[in-house]
Amino acid sequence: MDTGQAPHITLIAVGTIGLSFAALHLTHLPSPSHLTIYDTRPDLESYVYENLPKFYTAAQTPPDLSKLHITNNLQTAVRSASIIQESGPENLEIKQNLWRDVEAHAPKHALLWSSTSGIPASKQSALMADKSRLLVVHPYNPPHIMPLLELVPSPQTSPSVIERTQEFWTQRGRVPIHIKKEITGFVSNRLAFALLREAIHLVDCGVVSVAELDAIVESSMGPRWAVAGPFKSYHAGGGAGGLEGFFKNVGGTVQACWEDGGNVNVGDGSGWEERVFREAKEAYGFVDTKQRDDATRRVLEAVSEEKGKRKEPR
Amino acid sequence: MDTGQAPHITLIAVGTIGLSFAALHLTHLPSPSHLTIYDTRPDLESYVYENLPKFYTAAQTPPDLSKLHITNNLQTAVRSASIIQESGPENLEIKQNLWRDVEAHAPKHALLWSSTSGIPASKQSALMADKSRLLVVHPYNPPHIMPLLELVPSPQTSPSVIERTQEFWTQRGRVPIHIKKEITGFVSNRLAFALLREAIHLVDCGVVSVAELDAIVESSMGPRWAVAGPFKSYHAGGGAGGLEGFFKNVGGTVQACWEDGGNVNVGDGSGWEERVFREAKEAYGFVDTKQRDDATRRVLEAVSEEKGKRKEPR
Incomplete structure (x- = not known):
């Protein structure tokens, strides 16, 4: 699985930030990659197709939506993913349970990213067996426009997870910065x-x-x-x-x-x-x-x- | 004398900031206005002609230098000016003496501006008979590029001096902001x-x-x-x-x-x-x-x- 070149990306929870990431990923998704969107909302499909176009300018080539999968089933969403990125509610318990469930179904080498603006990976990973996989990837809103991504590892996050994440974003012309400590509010x-x-x-x-x-x-x-x-x-x-x-x-x-x-x-x-x-x-x-x-x-x-x-x- | 439309501008002391202002003024100077540069340095003429071009891009039309007067004589420099702007050393005594001398020779309605980044007009005007004329016009460096000008009046500065100054800069597409108090370091x-x-x-x-x-x-x-x-x-x-x-x-x-x-x-x-x-x-x-x-x-x-x-x- 080559994360950098042809990743299968799964987004979990698509509020404004999740949709903005979806727009960004679709713009940079090489064949044969696909993007999967998972959320529990019952109207997910119509919600995504209605709101995703708001993240493109008239001048842009519309993205190839045949690469887009949409599902209400977490297991389906993560089982073949190489990158799993959550932008869910800022609630510690929800995130802890989510990562426990994701870990149970996702491939062993999938990168696990949280878009949180404040809950450190060291807390989010509490229920995980392998805490080395989780990394905070905090965007500056909206991520489909702003280049910055703050990569904030926990003390358990493995160096290779940080490196692979940096490589992924650098290849896409973004600015991933490794924040060396889990400091309140991160840096920006x-x-x-x-x-x-x-x-x-x-x-x-x-x-x-x-x-x-x-x-x-x-x-x-x-x-x-x-x-x-x-x-x-x-x-x-x-x-x-x-x-x-x-x-x-x-x-x-x-x-x-x-x-x-x-x-x-x-x-x-x-x-x-x-x-x-x-x-x-x-x-x-x-x-x-x-x-x-x-x-x-x-x-x-x-x-x-x-x-x-x-x-x-x- | 119409300060806004056809001002005669005199710059006092031309270090980097003074030259940058000279470049800016020359770009916006309508006929029959002229720009006078005063400084005590003996090589003033060659210094100005050598360094001024550094403030223009290759793409810009070079300014009409026939509008430029250069002199080592303060009285000559200010006697027909409608705007007098100093960018001299950040030294209180020098500025106080300068404004006393300028006031003695400049037309009564000339606007008097200081580019200081820190010495308030209320201190600079100590030796002036009419303290209502002096206004700090603090640029964000370099002024020929950056649009901001912080207008910081002393409690004695007259409202009409502030208004005429705002009008001057607004007409030239800049952003003059009236700072209501002489606060340490101003705002930016x-x-x-x-x-x-x-x-x-x-x-x-x-x-x-x-x-x-x-x-x-x-x-x-x-x-x-x-x-x-x-x-x-x-x-x-x-x-x-x-x-x-x-x-x-x-x-x-x-x-x-x-x-x-x-x-x-x-x-x-x-x-x-x-x-x-x-x-x-x-x-x-x-x-x-x-x-x-x-x-x-x-x-x-x-x-x-x-x-x-x-x-x-x-």
Whole structure:
């Protein structure tokens, strides 16, 4: 069974994230692979055929749906799979029972992935006989657009499972990153939430509005970090001295900002929620995520083309 | 004097930021406006003609340099200016003396802008007779690429100075944001530094490397925030419940990440600097900022085109 080249992929539970993964896999599925979707909902077939097209742009070639199998039977779904990926409810007991059942019916070498954003593999694998097979593969939503996948093993996950998973996603042009510890919230959410905390503080203090704060990010670090992450950016900002030079020049300002930063908390009774939620509602109403995702796709294409240019001889 | 339509702009001190502003202004300068560059360096003329072309891409029409005046004489530089913008050293005494001298020679209605990243207008204006004229106009580097300008008035800055400045930049397709308080580090740097702090903590704990952390940001919140800032993104993430719904669903995780976050400090003796600086150096060496800026320009063009599409009738 060659996981990387012609995998048989089974998705378990297809809410928005599961369907987004389905769209992604179908786009990259080589013959003779197939994609199986398993869910307990009784209307599964009509639900999938109705909602899957929402994940493609008009410009894309529609995927070959003859490769798609749909079933309400877990045993049928997993018995010939080489990759089994769950995107079910964020409920520890459900996931523990699921993996016990999957393990009973799946081929021994199948990769077992969870899309969880918070329940570590070390907890999910509690009822499994072989805990070395399970790996958290956490996407940045929606996965059919965003390249990042955080691979978060438990201490029991085998190195070969991590390697095979990295190889799978790299071959599909995605960015799988091995997170070395089962840390709360993994990495991308922790980073984003750290900035969000300061953003809430600044709105709460009346420095800027919700919409102004977003405009600031969209016209500064957003586009910059799409091209060069924070370390690379500040390393460049330090000139010949690199990141060390940057801290030598402006480390005092950095520290002053950190010390002055506002550590707001959820439900701390200070009333920031009322203001921030109201401003967001007034500024945005209902966000058209399709437009947002189309624009994000364009941004990623632009970055990718520019990166391609760099590799050419000059 | 119509500041918005046909301004005579004078730039004071042309390091990298000043030259970047010069490139930006020359691209948008209508006839019969002119741009004057003042600096004390004796080789000013050759320095400007040699370095200015670095701020244009091969694809751009070179600016009309007949509109460019270069002088070592401050009085000559400012006496017919409608906008005077300084990007000099981050030194309070130098800036205070500069504005006193500028005020003595500039037309009464000229807008006075400082590109400082940290010295508030209320301190810079100490020696001025009319403190209502001075406004901090803080760019996100480099200003000829990045659309953001943080307008940070002192309590004395007049509302009309803020309005005229907003109008000037909006007409040129930039994003001027009025920051309502003279807060340490203004807004964009505070936000970026908050994320940087958590980033340093995660590298310091061995969760990811410097290069992996950058790859995470470049393939997740970077491109996302280029299109929709954090509040808008999470407001969309909350579905019909908006930002409030988002916090209802995952507020517990957000708070858990905040509580678990690592509040590293500059020079705290924990040794994070050695590791982080070394990894940045090993990963990036010398960063080609021209490639980075070209790619950022492409990203901004992509976002802008997608925004244009949204405004069309559907």
